[in-house]
Amino acid sequence: MPSGIVLSNGHTWKQQRRFGAVTMRNLGLGKKGMEHQIEEEAQQLVEIFARAKGQPLDPLLPITNAVSSLICVLSFGYRFSLEDEEFQQMMEAVDFLLKFGGSFCHAVTEVFPRLMKRLPGPHQKALFSAAMVLSFTKREIEKHKEQQSFHEPRDFIDFYLLQIEKSKGDPNSTYDEDNLAECILDLFIAGTETTATSLQWALLLMVAYSDIQEKVHREIAGVFGSSHAICYQDRHKLPFTNAVVHEVLRAKFMLPVGIPRRSVKDVNMQGFTIPKNTIVITDLRSVLLDPEQWETPEEFNPHHFLDKDGHFVAREEFLPFGAGARMCLGEQMAKMELFLFFSNLLKVFRFQLPEGVKELRKEPVMGLTFHPHPYKLCAVPRTGLS
C-alpha cells in the first residue's frame, strides 16, 4: 500500500492530505512563516544573479537550489548551505527520481516490484535514491524527537510528531514515522521541479518578450521605487506583474496531464459513464489552451488575466494545479514563490540575450513534463536600483 500523499489512496490519503493542507496553512501565514522565508530566499537569489555581473548564466541551478531550500525550511525548519555535500546528494537523488518517474522502467517496477528488486537496471538507482532521501529524512525526524521541538511546532516534522502524539490509541490513525518520511519525500518531488521549471519559463519569456518585461519593471518601479523588497500582499498593487506570472503558468504549463487516478465508484459525468476502477487522467492542456475560453490560447498574452481597466481577474479555466479533491496541495506556496522570486528579480535586473545569441527556443522539450531547452541569459543590473 503506497503511503504519503501523492500516491496513497483511501483512508491513508484522506488523513495525510488533510493534515498536509492544515499544516501548510499553519506554516504559510504570517511574517514569521513561509512567506517571510520565501522573501528572504528571493533576496538570496537576487544576490546570486548579481554576482554574475551581467555575464551569461544558466538560471536553472540557482533557481532549483532556492526552491529546494524552501522545501527544506518547510520540512526541517532550516535551509542547508549550498555547499553542504549531503544536501547536494539529496538534490541529485530527488532529480533522478523525477526523471525516472513515468519512464517505462518505472511502470514495470510498479507492476512487478518483487521481481524488479532482484534485476539490474536504472530502477536500482531509483530505489537507492528513494531510500537515501527517506533515510536522510528519518535522521531529521530523530533530531526533532531529541530536541522535543514539537511542543512549539515550527516545521512539518514538528507538527506531524505532535499529531502522532495526539492520535496515540486511535486504531484508525495512519500517522506514523514512515508516513511522515513519505510525505516529505512527496513534498520534495512534487514541489521542486514544478516550481523551478515555471520560474525558468518566466525568465525565458521575459527575454523573448522584452516589451512585456519593460512593462513589468515599470509597474514595479512606479509603485515601489528602488528600496522596497516586495512581499506577497503587494501583488494587489501589481496587477500586470501578477497577470504575467499567471500567464506563464497557463501558456507554459509544465504538467500537460494530471497524475493518473482510479475511480472509486461508478460516476456519471456530462452524459458519460465512468465505471468503478477506471484509470482517469485529466488533460490539463485541453483546459489551459481551450480556444473557447481563452482569447488567444496559443499566444503568451498577460491580458488573459486583466480586465479592460487593467485590474487582475482570476479565471475559472486557470487549472495548472488540477482541480477537485486531488488538486495540488502546494498551490498557494508555489504561487507565493513564483510571484516573489519573479517580481524581486524583475525589479533589479534587465534580462537579455547573451551577445551573439539571436533568440531562445520557446517550444518545450516534450516529455512527462514540459520544460525549456537549456539556455543562458544575462541578468544586467538596472542602474540606480539596489
Ligand code: HEM
Ligand atoms: C508551479 C508549481 C506547481 C504545479 C504546476 C503543480 C501542479 C500539480 C498538479 C497538476 C498536481 C496533480 C493534480 C491532479 O492529479 O489532479 C499536483 C499534485 C500535488 N502537488 Fe503540486 N504543483 C506545483 C507545486 C507544488 C508544490 C510547491 C508542492 C508542495 C510543496 C506541491 C505538492 C503537491 C502534492 C503533495 C500533490 C499531490 C496531491 C494529492 O495527491 O492529493 N506542488 N501538483
